[in-house]
Amino acid sequence: MGSFNTSFWEGFLLLGFSDWPQLEPILFVFIFIFYSLTLFGNTTIITLSILDPQLHTPMYFFLCHLSFLDLCYTTCTVPQLLINLHGLDRTISYGRCVAQLFITLALGSTECVLLVVMAFDRYAAVCRPLHYTTIMHSQLCHILATISWLGGLVNSLIQSSLMMAMPLCGLRLMNHFFCEMPVFLKLACEDKNGTEAKMFVARAIILIVPAALILGSYVHIVQAVLRVKSTTGRRKAFGTCGSHLLVVSLFYGSAIYTYLQPKSSYSESKGKFAALFYTIISPMLNPVIYTLRNKDVKEALRKLLGIGRASG
Template sequence: MGNETTVNWFILLGFSNVTSYTLLLFAVFLCIYIATVLCNVTIIVIINVDDALHIPMYFFLLNLSFLEIGYTSVTIPKLLENILALDKTISLRACAAQMYFFLFFGATECCLLAVMAYDRYIAICNPLRYPIVMRKRTCIQLAALSWVCGCLVALGHTTFIFRLPFCDSNVINHFFCEIQPVLKLVCGNTYWNEIQIIVAAAFVILMPFMLILLSYIHIISTILKMQSTKSRQKAFSTCSSHLAAVSLFYGTAIFIYIRPKSSYSLNVDKFFSLFYSVITPIFNPIIYTLRNKEVKGALRKTVSKIIPKI
């Protein structure tokens, strides 16, 4: 931290303006957190125990489930604490750590969703080459690359922001240490700092998004050329879950990050942040489970093995 920094802790306002619904908010977010962890743990267990799911698509889904557990664990426990506690402070280091891990999991998810789109592209557009291209070693390398990219992006952003001086207000009008609300507390002119952050965010968010878009242009083109209606339906069904997850995650992430600080609305964007930080992690396992016959079949088999033992 720079010598000019005089703020050693922040106050996270969260949803303190809706004190009438404190217990209701606590109950809702607690239920969402428990459901998110349980659903994603269930997917991890199912994929590990069922040999039929030991294929690239489900290997990447396994990584995504790990991400979602980490993603929500960074924000919701502190949010739950702040809803009930009178002391809503968070130390400078804890705030930096929260921002780092949130960006780490978020940036990794951006890359992983692009890798999953590439997997679907190879499976549908080049099915004969699929076993050769998407070998186990290649899948591990692609997943590892996503995690490394997420780590580097988060480290760069967090180090860059927390080396700036904080010497004015220490009140963060958000429920976690998000980039834009924290950047508002920085002293002096942050125009170029803001531009650099937007450029970096555009690189992390838009580049994977463009790769996903390009993949699906080829996928849809290939599907439309298929003669069999059954083949088209099967191809669409394998992509629909991923498309739903991408739309939900990228829709709010692009809205939040790819724009200047001058257009930032604290209360409105705090609401939108709930979608990609709280809602998306619970929707992803539901989307992939309800729309996937293989996962539903594996879940039934696993439950049927466990219940008799109970």
């Protein structure tokens, strides 16, 4: 196939789920509901974390950043998907596609680093409880949050630049519902400069290294919790850390499946459904996972709504 010169006035046709037309109306309804719940849940977390002084702690400071990330990520991808599913317009300009690729990569990479920071916060809370306030002081929290955002931005700049340097071949059809890196790679011509290998290394670093650090921190956390004699103390520690570990499993599981496959074995059909998981399901579940049975958040919500203090 010959390469084509995609200029900014040209674009791509996002096929989305058009190969399953019978599923499109059902997906539209469910995705609209999930997106609405994502907006409501994450906005509520951010509002409560800002307004309630009881939630001015490192844990909720980082959770506020995670909720903002989820809001941005879903808003960058889901409205396009809803338009796609409604069949109004399946095209996307080259400029918008590149912008979407860059933004989603930046937000996803930032979340990779932020989840490590949140794991460190849980490690300090469980393994160094007497020194927790000294370790996780306000200045360090802001530095760690800044590092997360800058790290995601730099990773996205590197990968997007490498991707844009690769010529594209064949038809301008994307078998996906948004402009994602593995789909772009499917359109790339023969890689003569080893660009794909460089990009794979960058993706592996941003996914494997944080996952390994989180796993290591939880080994220490479990060891510390098992030394706690009080059953109530163990339950509280596992409850606090279990929510973060569940979020990590959902995020990294789907991301590693999608981004650490070689181009030759990447399935576009399976990739679309995996992308649904980390663009819609995971951001919707994050507020529920973190706030379910959380007395601090429930109390803050009651105060905000003027319901009164919870009993017990």
